[in-house]
Amino acid sequence: MNNYETVFIVTPVLSDAQVQEVADKFQGVITENGGQIVNKESWGLRKLAYPIQKKTTGFYFLVEFTGEGSLVNTLETQYRRDERVIRFLTFKQDKYAVEYSEKRRAKLSNKQEE
Template sequence: MPLYEHVFLARQDLAQAQVDALAETATNIITEHGGKVVKAETWGLRGLAYRIAKNRKAHYVMLDLDAPAAAVAELERQTGINEDVIRFMTIRVDEHENGPSAMMRRQERDRSDRGDRGDRSDRGDRGPRPDRAPREEMGA
């Protein structure tokens, strides 16, 4: 069967459980039509490059599919009807990417680049920072 990647963007005001339910619905559509979802990734709530239907952010979900064309057509039809999905795109690929997708690797890299910020309690009662001199009083 042909291989596909299906990415959809869900509205920003949905809870994570509702986004997971949308992914589960897409999985059910594919399995009912003789295909299977090889991998599902939730990329989280991310900012959009421009507003789409008054949304500045969206929940991103990617599904790797191994399904016949009829199953993908039905998935796209159902996704287009759903008011919680603001955009979607399905592309045919030669093979699925092994391991996490580029977006997931990027998120992991960003987390590791921040490093350990250490214990923030070194400033005690949040008094003045020792590297700054106190402000002088404004005189006449």
């Protein structure tokens, strides 16, 4: 099992319920194909660095998960098929990235407790 991190941007013309439906869909793709979600974050509506498909904002989502390499291919195929996703990036985490992610999650949870 490898550790992966994926970030995807959803088009801003959707309602909050539709945006959450898109996020749930891709989390379901991960779990249905033998992956386990380690962490998920919704970064909300943010400005894009440059216009994509004449849009200047998008809803950002981060999902950290573990799984086999074939899961990434399946996930990215689903991203390409869904017209609501305007950009995505998935990469394999090395041991240093996994360690950093754990520290970042611990730091965020400490801030939320305060």
